[in-house]
Amino acid sequence: MEPVTRNYYVGIDGGGTKCKARLENAQGELLGEGLSGPCNPAQSAETAFASIIEATTLALEAASLPATKMSDLNVCMGLAGVNVARYRETAQRWIFPFKHTHITTDLHIACLGAHAGQDGAIIITGTGSSALASVGENLSSIGGHGFPLGDKAGGAWLGLRALQYTLEALDALVPTSRLVKDMCEALGTDEPQAIVGKSLHYKSSDFGKFAPIVVKCANDNEPVSLSIVNEGKQYLTGVISQLEKLGAKRISMIGGISSQWAKWLPDNIQQRLQPAKCSPEFGAISLVKHLVKES
């Protein structure tokens, strides 16, 4: 009976706001899941480590397994922030109580999940934006440069662009529009210095809160938001072409505003996108199973 109890697999999806763990046995049956808090080592290494342990503990509990089984787990975690060398190194110095630990990016496990462990590419458009092609042994990332430097076509970028236009319109440098009116309504003021006072310490998630306004205006053919959306479409079209050049035959787009972007893209581009087959946690498990088999 021993091999059955020994082979537990955990896939962890660690993002900026939450950490999800999925526990399976060797037969691929779901035993339990766990959900905890923020898990981005670039934001807080201590919090990220604690979130990983917590989500894993909760998954064991949900599977009615004792915490002592921790040392039997083969774990793969995909974490935000570890695309940057110094945060990857931080995560690699952590000492985990698991049997086997593999650390990669959240983008990598999302890509593996979307294509059920096979080759393919992923584009994530949520608050931020990034893309990855996984073809054979090669991983090639596009974007993921962070806000405000990158994240084009992400929610924070949409919100930033709308707020920039709004302030220029209130300065009478560009024509006013419905987008400006809707933004001022959401802000509760049309006084530029009051808006600056509100937005002075905005994080990307704060800018992202205005994305639904841009989406609504663009869907009503409001010209300013359409021009912002067009820039995003051009960027995503370029990303899709580049992922294809990197050899990706199957491309999926996931994240909070991905279905909206998919609708905005022209038909010939939409047709080049495929739905994601499985979750990032599933992708993480498929990777660790592969690695454990090889070792």
Place this chain on the structure above:
Amino acid sequence: MEPVTRNYYVGIDGGGTKCKARLENAQGELLGEGLSGPCNPAQSAETAFASIIEATTLALEAASLPATKMSDLNVCMGLAGVNVARYRETAQRWIFPFKHTHITTDLHIACLGAHAGQDGAIIITGTGSSALASVGENLSSIGGHGFPLGDKAGGAWLGLRALQYTLEALDALVPTSRLVKDMCEALGTDEPQAIVGKSLHYKSSDFGKFAPIVVKCANDNEPVSLSIVNEGKQYLTGVISQLEKLGAKRISMIGGISSQWAKWLPDNIQQRLQPAKCSPEFGAISLVKHLVKES
């Protein structure tokens, strides 16, 4: 003799990196100057207050006047950050040891200085960008929205745009160019994730350090930097037209990269700009003399 000793005037220019004080007598003779550190209440109220006291003390010392004369000073200070209501309120709660204290924005005293206390408008293009028209009793500001929301045509904006293009080029989404080569040389790497690692916590001043590269490339007719510069030129042309609409007959442009922008602007726009007559500290003194006379 009493009126002579009583009437001392101090003009203070408080910016993000330094604070300058100019001490004059009623006859407009320069008695002493003082220079201290950062003076932006939006960044640190305590530091800003201390910088104001230090620069004033140094100006008194330079004039061989005792510190007890502090209570004879009529002071006007133009501070960065106080365009935002809550920082203006912070500054207005400070208790100064002066006879008379007036607080306004750095932009306001720069405008008064540039036109020797008369009506006119000012555009500042340094690390950031902002503009103000002072016509009769009306003050109308344009820009000053902070980075990354605003500051178009400022040094940080030039640097951000160059870094954004560089990363998109390294992702093979846009053509490479000399600007990309020069940026990578300055960064010491052409590896996107290494660049992201470096720039993750950049402040506006860090982005501003790349501005000279954009300037050099644009002056050599490099197409990518020219297109960035063209967007800035269009913005500044719009600002100049709007300042004229607000009634400003005399417009000056000051700040670290203003002379460069002046060269880039077309002749017919250049001709609408006039050199600044005096310093911001002089502008502050002209304002406080006017206010003291009125009271």
